[in-house]
Amino acid sequence: MTDDRRAFIKKSVAIGGYSMIATGGLLTSPEANAEWLAETTSTDILQQTIKRLFKDQEIIESDKIDIQIPKTAENGAAVPITVTSSLNHVESIAILVEKNPIPLAAKFELSPDLEPVVSARLKIAESSAVAVIVETNEGFFTASEKVIVTPGGCEI
Template identity: 80%
Template sequence: MTDNRRAFIKKSVALGGYSLIATGGLLGSSDANAEWLPDTSILQQTLKRLFKAQDIIASDKIAIQIPKTAENGAAVPITVTSSLNNVESIAILVEKNPIPLAAKFELSPDLEPFVSTRLKLAESSVVMVIVETGEGFYSAGEKVIVTVGGCEI
Protein backbone atom coordinates (compact mmCIF):
# COMPACT_ATOMS: atom_id res chain seq x y z
CA MET A 1 0.00 0.00 0.00
CA THR A 2 2.89 2.34 0.79
CA ASP A 3 4.41 1.68 -2.64
CA ASN A 4 1.21 2.75 -4.38
CA ARG A 5 1.06 5.95 -2.34
CA ARG A 6 4.72 6.78 -3.07
CA ALA A 7 4.27 6.10 -6.78
CA PHE A 8 1.17 8.29 -6.81
CA ILE A 9 2.99 11.16 -5.06
CA LYS A 10 6.02 10.89 -7.41
CA LYS A 11 3.80 10.96 -10.50
CA SER A 12 1.72 13.85 -9.12
CA VAL A 13 4.80 15.97 -8.38
CA ALA A 14 6.32 15.18 -11.79
CA LEU A 15 3.07 15.98 -13.63
CA GLY A 16 2.60 19.21 -11.65
CA GLY A 17 6.16 20.36 -12.37
CA TYR A 18 5.83 19.57 -16.06
CA SER A 19 2.53 21.46 -16.21
CA LEU A 20 4.11 24.55 -14.65
CA ILE A 21 7.05 24.45 -17.06
CA ALA A 22 4.82 23.89 -20.11
CA THR A 23 2.36 26.66 -19.26
CA GLY A 24 5.22 29.02 -18.45
CA GLY A 25 6.49 28.62 -22.01
CA LEU A 26 9.84 27.18 -21.04
CA LEU A 27 9.37 24.08 -23.22
CA GLY A 28 7.97 25.87 -26.27
CA SER A 29 9.94 26.21 -29.47
CA SER A 30 10.58 29.75 -30.70
CA ASP A 31 10.24 28.48 -34.28
CA ALA A 32 6.76 27.14 -33.55
CA ASN A 33 5.72 30.39 -31.91
CA ALA A 34 6.98 32.40 -34.88
CA GLU A 35 4.21 30.90 -37.04
CA TRP A 36 1.59 32.48 -34.79
CA LEU A 37 2.93 36.01 -35.24
CA PRO A 38 1.09 37.74 -38.09
CA ASP A 39 3.74 39.15 -40.40
CA THR A 40 1.37 40.08 -43.23
CA SER A 41 -2.20 41.24 -43.51
CA ILE A 42 -5.08 38.82 -43.99
CA LEU A 43 -5.49 40.13 -47.55
CA GLN A 44 -1.85 39.32 -48.38
CA GLN A 45 -2.21 35.83 -46.91
CA THR A 46 -5.39 35.27 -48.95
CA LEU A 47 -3.68 36.44 -52.15
CA LYS A 48 -0.75 34.12 -51.46
CA ARG A 49 -3.04 31.13 -50.92
CA LEU A 50 -5.37 31.80 -53.85
CA PHE A 51 -2.79 32.72 -56.46
CA LYS A 52 0.22 30.79 -55.11
CA ALA A 53 2.47 33.86 -54.92
CA GLN A 54 2.16 34.55 -58.66
CA ASP A 55 2.91 38.07 -59.88
CA ILE A 56 -0.26 40.17 -60.10
CA ILE A 57 0.00 43.06 -62.57
CA ALA A 58 -2.11 46.22 -62.25
CA SER A 59 -4.23 46.70 -65.37
CA ASP A 60 -6.41 49.46 -66.79
CA LYS A 61 -8.32 46.87 -68.86
CA ILE A 62 -10.46 45.95 -65.84
CA ALA A 63 -13.48 48.19 -65.24
CA ILE A 64 -15.06 48.25 -61.77
CA GLN A 65 -18.40 49.96 -61.27
CA ILE A 66 -18.96 50.43 -57.54
CA PRO A 67 -20.20 53.42 -55.54
CA LYS A 68 -17.40 55.51 -54.03
CA THR A 69 -19.59 56.05 -50.94
CA ALA A 70 -21.98 53.38 -49.65
CA GLU A 71 -24.71 54.31 -47.18
CA ASN A 72 -25.06 50.72 -46.05
CA GLY A 73 -22.17 48.24 -46.09
CA ALA A 74 -24.54 45.24 -46.08
CA ALA A 75 -25.36 45.42 -49.79
CA VAL A 76 -22.94 47.30 -52.02
CA PRO A 77 -23.51 46.65 -55.75
CA ILE A 78 -20.47 45.92 -57.93
CA THR A 79 -20.09 45.20 -61.63
CA VAL A 80 -16.81 44.03 -63.14
CA THR A 81 -15.99 43.90 -66.85
CA SER A 82 -12.72 43.28 -68.62
CA SER A 83 -11.29 43.76 -72.09
CA LEU A 84 -8.50 41.23 -71.41
CA ASN A 85 -8.33 38.14 -73.63
CA ASN A 86 -8.80 34.54 -72.44
CA VAL A 87 -10.34 35.40 -69.04
CA GLU A 88 -10.60 32.24 -66.93
CA SER A 89 -11.77 33.64 -63.57
CA ILE A 90 -12.62 36.84 -61.73
CA ALA A 91 -12.07 37.16 -57.97
CA ILE A 92 -13.40 40.00 -55.82
CA LEU A 93 -11.64 40.73 -52.52
CA VAL A 94 -12.45 43.25 -49.78
CA GLU A 95 -9.37 44.39 -47.89
CA LYS A 96 -10.78 44.94 -44.39
CA ASN A 97 -13.36 42.14 -44.23
CA PRO A 98 -12.59 39.30 -41.80
CA ILE A 99 -12.59 36.97 -44.83
CA PRO A 100 -11.26 39.03 -47.76
CA LEU A 101 -12.46 36.77 -50.60
CA ALA A 102 -16.00 37.99 -51.33
CA ALA A 103 -16.58 36.09 -54.60
CA LYS A 104 -14.76 34.09 -57.24
CA PHE A 105 -16.29 33.41 -60.65
CA GLU A 106 -14.96 30.70 -62.98
CA LEU A 107 -15.77 31.69 -66.56
CA SER A 108 -16.10 29.68 -69.72
CA PRO A 109 -14.02 30.90 -72.68
CA ASP A 110 -17.30 31.40 -74.58
CA LEU A 111 -18.57 33.98 -72.05
CA GLU A 112 -17.96 37.67 -72.00
CA PRO A 113 -15.93 38.68 -68.91
CA PHE A 114 -18.78 40.39 -67.05
CA VAL A 115 -19.95 39.75 -63.46
CA SER A 116 -22.30 41.60 -61.16
CA THR A 117 -23.09 40.99 -57.49
CA ARG A 118 -23.58 42.68 -54.12
CA LEU A 119 -20.86 42.80 -51.47
CA LYS A 120 -20.85 43.06 -47.70
CA LEU A 121 -18.29 45.55 -46.44
CA ALA A 122 -17.36 45.46 -42.76
CA GLU A 123 -15.96 49.00 -42.99
CA SER A 124 -14.51 51.46 -45.48
CA SER A 125 -11.84 49.66 -47.49
CA VAL A 126 -10.36 48.89 -50.88
CA VAL A 127 -12.25 46.46 -53.11
CA MET A 128 -9.77 44.56 -55.28
CA VAL A 129 -10.55 42.57 -58.42
CA ILE A 130 -8.14 39.92 -59.69
CA VAL A 131 -8.64 38.60 -63.23
CA GLU A 132 -6.94 35.37 -64.24
CA THR A 133 -6.15 34.91 -67.92
CA GLY A 134 -4.11 32.38 -69.84
CA GLU A 135 -1.18 34.83 -69.70
CA GLY A 136 -1.27 35.67 -65.96
CA PHE A 137 -3.03 37.59 -63.22
CA TYR A 138 -4.20 41.21 -63.47
CA SER A 139 -5.72 43.48 -60.83
CA ALA A 140 -7.64 46.70 -60.29
CA GLY A 141 -9.03 48.27 -57.16
CA GLU A 142 -11.42 50.94 -55.89
CA LYS A 143 -11.72 52.57 -52.46
CA VAL A 144 -15.25 52.47 -50.99
CA ILE A 145 -16.26 54.56 -48.00
CA VAL A 146 -19.02 53.09 -45.82
CA THR A 147 -20.89 55.92 -44.05
CA VAL A 148 -23.21 53.93 -41.75
CA GLY A 149 -21.69 51.35 -39.44
CA GLY A 150 -21.07 48.69 -42.08
CA CYS A 151 -22.44 45.20 -41.71
CA GLU A 152 -22.30 42.63 -38.96
CA ILE A 153 -20.25 39.76 -40.40
Protein backbone atom coordinates in the same frame (compact mmCIF):
# COMPACT_ATOMS: atom_id res chain seq x y z
CA MET B 1 -23.82 -15.13 -25.39
CA THR B 2 -24.64 -12.31 -22.96
CA ASP B 3 -20.91 -11.68 -22.40
CA ASP B 4 -20.36 -11.15 -26.14
CA ARG B 5 -23.35 -8.85 -26.28
CA ARG B 6 -22.16 -6.80 -23.30
CA ALA B 7 -18.66 -6.50 -24.76
CA PHE B 8 -20.13 -5.36 -28.07
CA ILE B 9 -22.26 -2.69 -26.35
CA LYS B 10 -19.28 -1.45 -24.28
CA LYS B 11 -17.08 -1.15 -27.37
CA SER B 12 -19.85 0.58 -29.35
CA VAL B 13 -20.38 3.16 -26.62
CA ALA B 14 -16.62 3.74 -26.27
CA ILE B 15 -16.14 4.19 -30.03
CA GLY B 16 -19.18 6.47 -30.25
CA GLY B 17 -17.91 8.64 -27.38
CA TYR B 18 -14.42 8.82 -28.84
CA SER B 19 -15.86 9.79 -32.23
CA MET B 20 -17.90 12.61 -30.69
CA ILE B 21 -14.84 13.93 -28.82
CA ALA B 22 -12.67 13.76 -31.94
CA THR B 23 -15.19 15.52 -34.20
CA GLY B 24 -15.89 18.11 -31.50
CA GLY B 25 -12.30 19.27 -31.71
CA LEU B 26 -11.26 18.24 -28.22
CA LEU B 27 -8.39 16.08 -29.49
CA THR B 28 -6.67 18.64 -31.73
CA SER B 29 -3.18 19.75 -30.89
CA PRO B 30 -2.61 23.15 -29.25
CA GLU B 31 0.18 23.83 -31.77
CA ALA B 32 -2.29 23.60 -34.67
CA ASN B 33 -4.69 25.95 -32.91
CA ALA B 34 -1.88 28.41 -32.17
CA GLU B 35 -0.82 28.38 -35.83
CA TRP B 36 -4.41 28.99 -36.96
CA LEU B 37 -4.82 31.83 -34.44
CA ALA B 38 -1.59 33.48 -35.59
CA GLU B 39 -2.80 33.34 -39.21
CA THR B 40 -6.24 34.77 -38.48
CA THR B 41 -5.00 37.61 -36.29
CA SER B 42 -2.34 38.72 -38.72
CA THR B 43 -2.50 42.36 -39.74
CA ASP B 44 -2.11 41.54 -43.42
CA ILE B 45 -4.78 38.89 -43.96
CA LEU B 46 -5.50 40.14 -47.50
CA GLN B 47 -1.92 39.39 -48.60
CA GLN B 48 -2.12 35.92 -47.03
CA THR B 49 -5.39 35.25 -48.88
CA ILE B 50 -3.89 36.36 -52.19
CA LYS B 51 -0.82 34.21 -51.55
CA ARG B 52 -2.96 31.13 -50.85
CA LEU B 53 -5.28 31.68 -53.81
CA PHE B 54 -2.69 32.55 -56.44
CA LYS B 55 0.41 30.68 -55.19
CA ASP B 56 2.93 33.55 -55.44
CA GLN B 57 2.07 34.26 -59.07
CA GLU B 58 2.96 37.73 -60.35
CA ILE B 59 -0.15 39.92 -60.40
CA ILE B 60 0.07 42.89 -62.75
CA GLU B 61 -1.87 46.15 -62.37
CA SER B 62 -4.16 46.62 -65.38
CA ASP B 63 -6.38 49.36 -66.77
CA LYS B 64 -8.35 46.78 -68.79
CA ILE B 65 -10.44 45.87 -65.73
CA ASP B 66 -13.44 48.09 -65.07
CA ILE B 67 -14.94 48.07 -61.56
CA GLN B 68 -18.31 49.73 -61.10
CA ILE B 69 -18.92 50.17 -57.37
CA PRO B 70 -20.25 53.11 -55.35
CA LYS B 71 -17.52 55.31 -53.83
CA THR B 72 -19.68 55.69 -50.69
CA ALA B 73 -21.95 52.92 -49.39
CA GLU B 74 -24.71 53.75 -46.92
CA ASN B 75 -25.44 50.07 -46.36
CA GLY B 76 -22.29 47.96 -46.18
CA ALA B 77 -24.40 44.79 -46.04
CA ALA B 78 -25.29 44.97 -49.75
CA VAL B 79 -22.87 46.95 -51.91
CA PRO B 80 -23.45 46.34 -55.63
CA ILE B 81 -20.43 45.66 -57.82
CA THR B 82 -20.07 44.95 -61.52
CA VAL B 83 -16.75 43.91 -63.02
CA THR B 84 -16.03 43.91 -66.74
CA SER B 85 -12.77 43.25 -68.52
CA SER B 86 -11.40 43.81 -71.99
CA LEU B 87 -8.65 41.24 -71.36
CA ASN B 88 -8.63 38.21 -73.67
CA HIS B 89 -9.35 34.63 -72.56
CA VAL B 90 -10.55 35.39 -69.02
CA GLU B 91 -10.70 32.19 -66.95
CA SER B 92 -11.70 33.54 -63.52
CA ILE B 93 -12.52 36.73 -61.65
CA ALA B 94 -11.94 37.05 -57.89
CA ILE B 95 -13.28 39.90 -55.77
CA LEU B 96 -11.54 40.63 -52.46
CA VAL B 97 -12.42 43.16 -49.74
CA GLU B 98 -9.33 44.31 -47.89
CA LYS B 99 -10.64 44.82 -44.34
CA ASN B 100 -13.24 42.04 -44.17
CA PRO B 101 -12.50 39.19 -41.75
CA ILE B 102 -12.54 36.88 -44.78
CA PRO B 103 -11.24 38.94 -47.71
CA LEU B 104 -12.42 36.66 -50.56
CA ALA B 105 -15.96 37.90 -51.27
CA ALA B 106 -16.54 36.03 -54.55
CA LYS B 107 -14.74 34.01 -57.20
CA PHE B 108 -16.24 33.32 -60.60
CA GLU B 109 -14.93 30.61 -62.94
CA LEU B 110 -15.70 31.60 -66.53
CA SER B 111 -15.55 29.92 -69.89
CA PRO B 112 -13.11 31.74 -72.19
CA ASP B 113 -15.97 31.91 -74.71
CA LEU B 114 -18.08 34.10 -72.41
CA GLU B 115 -18.06 37.86 -72.14
CA PRO B 116 -16.11 38.64 -68.92
CA VAL B 117 -18.86 40.45 -66.97
CA VAL B 118 -19.83 39.54 -63.40
CA SER B 119 -22.09 41.22 -60.90
CA ALA B 120 -22.64 40.69 -57.18
CA ARG B 121 -23.59 42.33 -53.90
CA LEU B 122 -20.78 42.52 -51.37
CA LYS B 123 -20.82 42.69 -47.61
CA ILE B 124 -18.17 45.24 -46.63
CA ALA B 125 -17.32 45.48 -42.92
CA GLU B 126 -15.66 48.90 -43.00
CA SER B 127 -14.22 51.42 -45.42
CA SER B 128 -11.56 49.65 -47.45
CA ALA B 129 -10.23 48.81 -50.87
CA VAL B 130 -12.03 46.31 -53.07
CA ALA B 131 -9.58 44.42 -55.29
CA VAL B 132 -10.42 42.43 -58.39
CA ILE B 133 -8.00 39.81 -59.71
CA VAL B 134 -8.58 38.46 -63.20
CA GLU B 135 -6.91 35.26 -64.36
CA THR B 136 -6.26 34.84 -68.07
CA ASN B 137 -4.19 32.41 -70.08
CA GLU B 138 -1.47 35.11 -70.09
CA GLY B 139 -1.32 35.62 -66.31
CA PHE B 140 -2.99 37.47 -63.44
CA PHE B 141 -4.15 41.09 -63.57
CA THR B 142 -5.62 43.35 -60.89
CA ALA B 143 -7.44 46.62 -60.30
CA SER B 144 -8.93 48.12 -57.15
CA GLU B 145 -11.33 50.79 -55.93
CA LYS B 146 -11.75 52.41 -52.52
CA VAL B 147 -15.20 52.20 -50.91
CA ILE B 148 -16.23 54.28 -47.91
CA VAL B 149 -18.85 52.66 -45.68
CA THR B 150 -20.82 55.12 -43.58
CA PRO B 151 -21.04 54.39 -39.82
CA GLY B 152 -23.68 51.82 -38.91
CA GLY B 153 -23.77 50.60 -42.49
CA CYS B 154 -22.70 47.01 -41.88
CA GLU B 155 -22.10 44.77 -38.94
CA ILE B 156 -20.30 41.49 -39.51
